[in-house]
Amino acid sequence: MPFINFSKDEIQCKIVYYGAGFCGKTTNLQYVFNQMNEESRGKMVSIDTRGDRTLFFDFLSLNLGKIRGFDIRVQLYTVPGQVHYDATRKLVLKGVDGVVFVADSLKVQRKKNIESLINLAKNLAEKGVSIRTIPLVIQYNKRDLGETDSELLPLEVLEKDLNSMLKVPSFPGSALKGTGVFETLREISKLVVKDVSRKIMLVDQQFK
Amino acid sequence: MNIIVTKEDLSKINFYLNKVVSASLAHSILLIDRSGQLITQYGNTLDIDVLSLSALTAANFGATAEIAKMLGEEEFTLLFHKGRSENVYFTAIGDHVILVTLFDDRTSLGLIRLRINQISGDLSNVLVSIFEGGRTVPLGEPERRS
Numbered sequence: 001m002p003f004i005n006f007s008k009d010e011i012q013c014k015i016v017y018y019g020a021g022f023c024g025k026t027t028n029l030q031y032v033f034n035q036m037n038e039e040s041r042g043k044m045v046s047i048d049t050r051g052d053r054t055l056f057f058d059f060l061s062l063n064l065g066k067i068r069g070f071d072i073r074v075q076l077y078t079v080p081g082q083v084h085y086d087a088t089r090k091l092v093l094k095g096v097d098g099v100v101f102v103a104d105s106l107k108v109q110r111k112k113n114i115e116s117l118i119n120l121a122k123n124l125a126e127k128g129v130s131i132r133t134i135p136l137v138i139q140y141n142k143r144d145l146g147e148t149d150s151e152l153l154p155l156e157v158l159e160k161d162l163n164s165m166l167k168v169p170s171f172p173g174s175a176l177k178g179t180g181v182f183e184t185l186r187e188i189s190k191l192v193v194k195d196v197s198r199k200i201m202l203v204d205q206q207f208k
Numbered sequence: 209m210n211i212i213v214t215k216e217d218l219s220k221i222n223f224y225l226n227k228v229v230s231a232s233l234a235h236s237i238l239l240i241d242r243s244g245q246l247i248t249q250y251g252n253t254l255d256i257d258v259l260s261l262s263a264l265t266a267a268n269f270g271a272t273a274e275i276a277k278m279l280g281e282e283e284f285t286l287l288f289h290k291g292r293s294e295n296v297y298f299t300a301i302g303d304h305v306i307l308v309t310l311f312d313d314r315t316s317l318g319l320i321r322l323r324i325n326q327i328s329g330d331l332s333n334v335l336v337s338i339f340e341g342g343r344t345v346p347l348g349e350p351e352r353r354s
Binding site: 002003007012045047056059087094095096 | 210
């Protein structure tokens with residue numbers, strides 16, 4: 001749920017990067033953190049294990065400028081991807097306004113992508129949120145591995161596996177090299193802000 | 209659903225936070241919701257990254273609540289971290305909000321808890337009107353872009 005603060009004329013939104021383990025959620029945030037200027041972003045906080053796996057979440061706060069006089073502050077979170085961290089994924093999803101589903105393009109990860117998307121739908125449903133209506137963007141990550149010996153799933157197969165029912169905006173990307181990272185972030189921010197703006201229009205006459 | 213905090217709400221909330229800070233010598237208080245969004249801060253928090261602190265606090269509180277449930281408790285009522293000079297005390301106010309009090313060795317946990325207990329009922333009433341008083345605007349299902 002977005003937090004609309006009429007005292008500071010600020011709106012805070014929460015975007016969660018979701019996906020299977022090692023699909024590149026944290027790498028997306030690290031790229032954003034490294035590329036944005038210090039005035040527009042806060043510190044990046046990570047709770048991870050020594051093996052680079054996210055234990056709880058990563059957190060990065062961004063200022064995206066103004067809409068209708070309100071400062072838009074977006075808070076990016078990642079979840080731990082491993083199956084057995086479901087309880088912490090549920091905690092991070094609390095109050096979510098938009099989701100980026102990061103899919104791993106490696107062929108061997110096909111099943112894990114699908115399982116993770118089903119897990120997202122289930123965890124959202126437990127919070128009374130439908131995966132069909134929440135602002136959602138899919139990123140097909142690791143496309144750069146196509147230049148190596150790794151076997152990748154074609155984009156059409158990924159679309160069919162993950163997006164044939166949802167029909168949400170999707171982007172090929174490489175979080176490591178930065179391809180598609182900002183396209184994904186821009187799109188999810190646009191969808192979330194559009195969703196929130198619609199709500200503001202309904203309430204600002206009432207409360208300002 | 210969205211949560212709206214008006215200037216009037218904030219001045220009421222700050223009135224109670226001021227009462228705690230001035231009567232307990234705590235140096236600052238953060239009021240955050242359980243998803244990690246900062247509602248307001250009061251006192252001297254100039255050097256602290258309050259947004260990160262809010263996210264971590266909500267996660268910490270949520271994780272501890274899950275541990276409590278696993279042990280058959282509804283929630284742990286006392287959550288306190290003690291450092292060499294800085295201490296943090298977490299209190300749930302109602303179902304939606306966590307009060308985070310930062311204090312040093314000029315005061316004591318007992319005094320902090322006493323002052324918070326004195327205002328928690330009144331503060332809770334203000335928060336209930338924000339979170340449950342029909343202020344949230346339920347909206348129809350947004351259309352998915354094609």
